[in-house]
Amino acid sequence: MRPALHAEWTKLRTTAGPAWLLLASVTVTVALGAAVTAAITCPNRGCGLDPTRLSLTGIYLSQAPVAILAVLAISGEHSTGLISTTLTAIPHRPAVLTAKATILTLTVAASGGVAFLASLLVARAILPANGFTPAHGYPSLSLANGSTLRAYAGSVLYLVLIALLSLGIGATVRDSAAAIGTVLGLLYLPPILALSIDNPHWQRLLQQAAPMSAGLAIQTTTAPSTAPIGPWAGLAVLAAWAAGAFLTGTLVLQRRDT
Amino acid sequence: MSPGNGYAFWRLLHAEWTKFRSVRGWLIGTAVAALMIVLFAVLTGASAIGHDAPPVPIGPAGEPVSDSFYFLHQPLHGDGRITVAVTSLTTTIGGDRGHDATVPWAKVGLIIKAGTGPGTSYAAVMVTGGHGVRMQDDYLHDYAGQPGQVSAADPRWLRLTRSGDTITGEASTDGTHWSRLATVRLAGLPATVQAGLFVACPPSVQGRGTRTAAATAVFGHPDLQGQWPQGMWNGEQIGAGTATFGGYPPLPTGGAADIHGQRMSGGFAPSGDGFTMTGAGDIAPATRSDLPAAGVIGDLLFGTFPALIALCVVGALFITTEYRHTLIATTLTASPHRARVLAAKAIVLGCVTSLTSLPATALALPIGERIARAHGIYLFPVSTATAVRVGLGTAALLALTAVLALGVGTVLRRSATAVTTVVVALVLPHLLVLTPILPASAQRWLSLVTPDAAFAVQQTLTHYPQADSVYTPTNGYYPLGPWTGLAVLCGYAAVALALAAILLRRRDT
Numbered sequence: 001m002r003p004a005l006h007a008e009w010t011k012l013r014t015t016a017g018p019a020w021l022l023l024a025s026v027t028v029t030v031a032l033g034a035a036v037t038a039a040i041t042c043p044n045r046g047c048g049l050d051p052t053r054l055s056l057t058g059i060y061l062s063q064a065p066v067a068i069l070a071v072l073a074i075s076g077e078h079s080t081g082l083i084s085t086t087l088t089a090i091p092h093r094p095a096v097l098t099a100k101a102t103i104l105t106l107t108v109a110a111s112g113g114v115a116f117l118a119s120l121l122v123a124r125a126i127l128p129a130n131g132f133t134p135a136h137g138y139p140s141l142s143l144a145n146g147s148t149l150r151a152y153a154g155s156v157l158y159l160v161l162i163a164l165l166s167l168g169i170g171a172t173v174r175d176s177a178a179a180i181g182t183v184l185g186l187l188y189l190p191p192i193l194a195l196s197i198d199n200p201h202w203q204r205l206l207q208q209a210a211p212m213s214a215g216l217a218i219q220t221t222t223a224p225s226t227a228p229i230g231p232w233a234g235l236a237v238l239a240a241w242a243a244g245a246f247l248t249g250t251l252v253l254q255r256r257d258t
Numbered sequence: 259m260s261p262g263n264g265y266a267f268w269r270l271l272h273a274e275w276t277k278f279r280s281v282r283g284w285l286i287g288t289a290v291a292a293l294m295i296v297l298f299a300v301l302t303g304a305s306a307i308g309h310d311a312p313p314v315p316i317g318p319a320g321e322p323v324s325d326s327f328y329f330l331h332q333p334l335h336g337d338g339r340i341t342v343a344v345t346s347l348t349t350t351i352g353g354d355r356g357h358d359a360t361v362p363w364a365k366v367g368l369i370i371k372a373g374t375g376p377g378t379s380y381a382a383v384m385v386t387g388g389h390g391v392r393m394q395d396d397y398l399h400d401y402a403g404q405p406g407q408v409s410a411a412d413p414r415w416l417r418l419t420r421s422g423d424t425i426t427g428e429a430s431t432d433g434t435h436w437s438r439l440a441t442v443r444l445a446g447l448p449a450t451v452q453a454g455l456f457v458a459c460p461p462s463v464q465g466r467g468t469r470t471a472a473a474t475a476v477f478g479h480p481d482l483q484g485q486w487p488q489g490m491w492n493g494e495q496i497g498a499g500t501a502t503f504g505g506y507p508p509l510p511t512g513g514a515a516d517i518h519g520q521r522m523s524g525g526f527a528p529s530g531d532g533f534t535m536t537g538a539g540d541i542a543p544a545t546r547s548d549l550p551a552a553g554v555i556g557d558l559l560f561g562t563f564p565a566l567i568a569l570c571v572v573g574a575l576f577i578t579t580e581y582r583h584t585l586i587a588t589t590l591t592a593s594p595h596r597a598r599v600l601a602a603k604a605i606v607l608g609c610v611t612s613l614t615s616l617p618a619t620a621l622a623l624p625i626g627e628r629i630a631r632a633h634g635i636y637l638f639p640v641s642t643a644t645a646v647r648v649g650l651g652t653a654a655l656l657a658l659t660a661v662l663a664l665g666v667g668t669v670l671r672r673s674a675t676a677v678t679t680v681v682v683a684l685v686l687p688h689l690l691v692l693t694p695i696l697p698a699s700a701q702r703w704l705s706l707v708t709p710d711a712a713f714a715v716q717q718t719l720t721h722y723p724q725a726d727s728v729y730t731p732t733n734g735y736y737p738l739g740p741w742t743g744l745a746v747l748c749g750y751a752a753v754a755l756a757l758a759a760i761l762l763r764r765r766d767t
Contacts, residue, residue, distance in 0.1 A: 017672075039700045053695070060690065064682045068674045075674070079582055177578070177673035178283070181571040184678060188685045189563050193298075195692045195732070196560050198551060198635070199305045 004090050004099035008073075012103055017076075018069055022107060025065040025159075026115040029058035033119035034126065042131035042138065051132050052141060052151045052221040055123030056116060059155055059216065063162045066108055067183045070166035073100050074249070075176035093253045097171060101246065104163045112159040116152050147221035154218030154235055161235070161242040162187070165211065168245025172252045186241075187212045204228050211241040270593050270602040278576065278606055287572040288610060291565035291656065292618035298561030299622035303629030311551055312501040314544070314636050315376035317397040318445075322544040322552070322638065324460070324725075325376045325397075326497030328524035328537025329369070331454035337421050338484020340368055340453055342532070343433065344385045345413040346476040351462045352469045352507025362388030363726050364459040365541065366475035368418045370425055371452050372444070376500050379444045382456065382541065383416045383427035387473070391416070392724075393427035393439035397543050400724040401440040403429045413478075420484075423447055454491065455480060457524065457537030461504040461547075463726045466694055468547055470507040472524065472538040479531040493526045497539060501636070502548045506538045545727035546719060546734050552636040554734045555648060556716035558626035559619065562652055563685060566659050569611050570680045571673075573663030576607055578673035596762040600668065604661050604755060612657035619649040640718045651715030651744055658712070658744070658751045659684060665754025669761055683750075684709045691731045698730065705731050706738060709750045714743025 012018045036057045042049060074097070077083040090096050124141045132138040143149045166183045173179040190210030194203045207213045207228035217234030220227065229237065278284055317323040334340075349361045367384030381395040383403075391403030391414055408414050415430040423446075427439040459473035497503050506523055524537040546552070580586040593599050623645060630637060640648070659680065667676035687710035691701045705711055714736035721729055729735040736743060 036696060036700070040697050057695065060686060061682065064678050064686075068678050071674055175283070175575075175673075177571045177575050177677050178287075180674040180677050181567045181681070184681045184685070185564055185567045188681070188689055189567075192563055192685070192689055192692060193560055196557050197302055197305050198553065198557075199307050202305050 001095060001099065004095050005102060007086070007089065008099045008103040012073070012107065017072065018107070021065040021069040022111045025062040025069075026111050026118070028065070029056075029062040029112075029115035030118045030122060032058035032061050034122045037123040037126045037130070040130060042136050044131075045136045047131075047136070049132075050220060050222045051123065051127055051138055052120075052148050053219045055119050055127070055141065056151060056155050056219050058115070058119055059158065059219070062112075062115065063159060063187065063212075064184070066112075066159050066163050067166040067187070068180060069108070070104055070163040071170035071176055071179045071183060073104060073167055074170040075174055075179050078174045079176060094250050097167070097246070097250050097253060101164055101167055104167060105160050108160050108163045109156055112156040116155045120148070120152060145221075150231060151219045151221055154231065157235060158215050158218060158238065161215065161238045162211075164242040165238075165245045168242065168247070168249035171249030172245070208234075209237065211238045214238055266593070267598060267602065270598060271606060273589075273592070274602045274606040278610060281579075284572045284575065287568045288614050291568040291572075291611070292614045294564040294568065295559065295561035295615065295618040295652075296622045296625065298564070299558045299626030300629060302558050302560055303626040303633065303635075306553065306630050306633045306635045308551060308630075308634035308636065311634060311636065312499055313376070314501045314549065314552070315497060317377050317543070318379050319396065319398060320639060321397070322502065322549060322636070323377055323397045324497075324502040324540040324542050324544050324548055325378070326495070326500060326503035326539030327365075327369075327456045327458035327541055328493065328526070328535055328539075329371075329374065329452070329454060329456050329496045330491050330493045330526050330533060330535060331371075331374070331452045332486055332488045332491055333450050334370070334420065334453040335450045335485040335487055337419075338453070338482070338486070339417065339419040340370075340483075341415065341417040341481040342368060342455060343413050343415045343478030344408050344475060345410045345478065347385055347387060347408050347473060348475075349387055349459055349462075349471055349473045350507055350509055351471045360387045361459050361462050361471045361473065361726075362386065363540070363542070363724070364471070364473040365392075366457045366473060366477075366535070366537075367416050367455070369453065369456045369541075370418050370420055372447055374452055374494070374496055376497050379447060380541065381418065381425040381427065381442050381444060383418055383429060383439060384456075385414050385416070385475075387459075391429045391439070393442075394541070394724065395425070395440075395442040395444065397541065398722075399442065401427075403437070403439045404431070410476075418453070420447075420451070420453075455533065455535060456541075457535045458540050459538045460540035460542065460726065463547075463728055466698065466728055466730060466732070468504070468728065470505050470538065472506050472509060472536055474534065474536045476529060476534050477532040491526075491533075493535075495524050495537070495539075501551070502544045503539050504548070509536065540725070542725040543720070543722050545722065545725055545729070546638075547728040549636065549638075552638060553630055554638050554718050555623055555627060555640055555645065556713075556718060556734060558623060558630065559648070559652055559716055561618075561622065562656065562713075562716070563688075565615065565618075565656055566684060567677075567681055569615075569656055569660040570663040570677050572611075573607055573660035574667035574673045574676040574680070576603060577664055577667045578671060578676060581671050582673075597759040600664075600755065600759050600762060604664055607660050607664055608657045611660040612653045615653035615656040616649070619652045623649055638719060644718055647740060648716050648718060651740060654744060655712045655715055655747060658747050659709075662709070662747070662751040662754050665751060665758045668758035669754065684712075688713060694732070701731065702737050705736055707746070709747045711736070711738050711743040712747035714738045715740040
């Protein structure tokens with residue numbers, strides 16, 4: 001396993017793409033979070049906003065570069081033909097994918113950890129001026145607060161799971177454009193569909209089952225009891241999606257041989 | 259351009275078309291896009307549940323309307339006139355917030371109506387909460403009078419005169435000097451009409467939601483001229499069982515219909531030689547927030563999103579595949595004029611995607627409409643021209659997206675990055691505009707400047723200045739007009755193609 005990990009780390013480290021994608025992911029997280037926190041105001045007590053969630057809005061956008069990174073980690077090898085070299089060197093297919101998953105998990109967790117921490121710090125600096133004060137029922141954002149810590153750690157986990165989901169889909173589909181299309185469709189379309197259908201039963205079901213709507217439930221700190229899904233249950237749904245995609249990818253790679 | 263050049267371009271188009279049609283994945287992608295549009299129209303129609311919904315009042319012009327108000331009326335036979343003074347207008351807003359706010363379109367005054375049935379023809383002259391004196395008729399027409407609020411110290415006199423098919427509305431601040439607001443013709447007005455005093459108050463719009471509201475008005479003695487055979491007033495709530503009636507907030511005073519000590523309906527009582535009346539509802543064209551269960555045909559086109567992703571993939575691959583297989587070197591050797599190669603690709607891609615999307619939307623709209631109606635869903639009516647615009651516009655949106663992906667793909671030369679850029683630029687703003695996590699100003703900005711503005715081409719609802727409502731993209735009201743919105747996407751595609759042409763020239767491949 002160690003040579004496989006070393007090989008994957010070298011591939012990631014020595015190509016320009018991954019570094020740019022991770023940088024883009026961090027930048028858009030902080031930029032979008034800052035833009036949103038600067039735009040919201042809380043003029044009086046009980047304005048019903050969730051400042052923690054809003055300061056982490058950047059995740060809607062930053063998951064896209066993470067998905068590209070993870071898809072390219074495997075489909076990039078298919079498009080350049082590198083995959084045959086990789087599999088000649090390490091013929092055990094699951095080991096190759098597991099090594100990729102491990103390296104992705106570490107890098108995405110590290111960049112996500114930095115990005116979301118920066119988002120929260122920016123929000124902590126901006127929000128009090130916009131009326132999010134203790135007098136209006138909003139104490140300063142702090143990781144010492146249990147639900148804020150859950151939103152923070154959960155967002156990092158969410159990005160990691162998105163990477164694993166994308167890696168699994170990339171391994172299954174092989175073509176990078178088709179794979180990224182599938183990932184983005186899976187993430188962004190169900191929430192839009194849920195909002196455009198009138199049937200409340202289907203709407204709720206979609207919000208509970210879709211990877212993004214369920215997974216991002218982890219970010220809520222002021223969730224009403226009527227929320228479609230709880231924070232950890234939501235993240236578990238996304239974890240199931242990621243595990244399913246990863247297993248499919250491994251099986252397909254094993255059976256197809258490349 | 260010499261004939262030789264024209265022929266060369268024709269050959270170039272032919273070459274690009276041959277490339278397109280001989281790659282199985284691209285044909286599948288294009289077909290999947292078309293299928294998605296039809297499939298989701300069927301699914302959206304079939305998932306709807308609309309049975310047992312209350313009836314939607316339809317106005318004389320065929321549009322859905324709100325027609326609910328408290329009406330103190332008696333029959334008027336033939337020509338006649340009614341005059342009354344309004345000395346007070348106050349509103350009560352339900353819920354625990356905003357008690358002191360006024361409802362700008364709370365309406366109290368005089369009305370002459372063809373009957374008490376929902377959606378019947380009318381003309382009314384009224385005092386409003388925030389828009390001064392108005393005359394309105396048949397739900398869609400609105401004439402402004404003197405602005406300002408009414409009070410006991412500053413009352414308003416209102417007068418309606420029927421003469422045959424025409425009704426004249428007048429207003430005065432002293433009861434002697436009258437100014438005419440408008441004279442309107444109500445086609446087919448019966449000989450005997452219902453006329454009298456009315457009080458209406460639409461729900462108060464607060465942010466993205468509404469709260470029920472009611473208005474209370476104090477009228478002076480109504481002065482009647484003409485034949486009023488009944489000779490006594492009859493008070494009733496009009497339109498109580500219709501879909502567009504929002505109901506009453508809990509009212510503080512006791513009354514006949516007490517619910518836990520709070521009145522939940524309108525009513526009237528003599529005060530001095532006139533009346534005090536309380537009412538809720540509205541007499542206006544219906545908006546989306548009045549009819550939350552109703553659909554618009556844009557909802558049936560959810561398939562545009564999956565189709566858009568599929569076509570982005572095809573559009574980006576149409577160029578990035580050439581880079582991957584270094585076919586681009588052959589292409590540019592055969593036709594060294596870079597911009598012309600790009601133009602040929604854009605034309606082939608645009609034509610193919612619009613020619614496959616157009617039949618899909620042309621099929622999806624009528625099928626989805628039929629299924630939704632069969633499930634008892636009320637759809638906001640659209641003219642044939644509007645439906646054609648939605649279908650054509652959606653096909654154009656998809657073709658432009660594919661061309662945008664081609665441009666971005668040429669600039670970035672990486673298919674995954676290109677697909678993500680275009681999909682995120684179109685789909686993510688739409689998601690952020692629809693989900694209520696961002697403030698309304700940020701959402702408005704997103705639907706103005708991002709390529710998502712193009713979805714305005716699917717809007718079919720009218721923004722009525724004489725009706726307050728939740729006019730947000732979530733409800734189907736976009737800040738830009740349909741073609742202006744599409745032009746925003748056109749601009750993005752043009753910029754991407756221009757940048758691609760410049761880069762293709764400078765980078766040489």
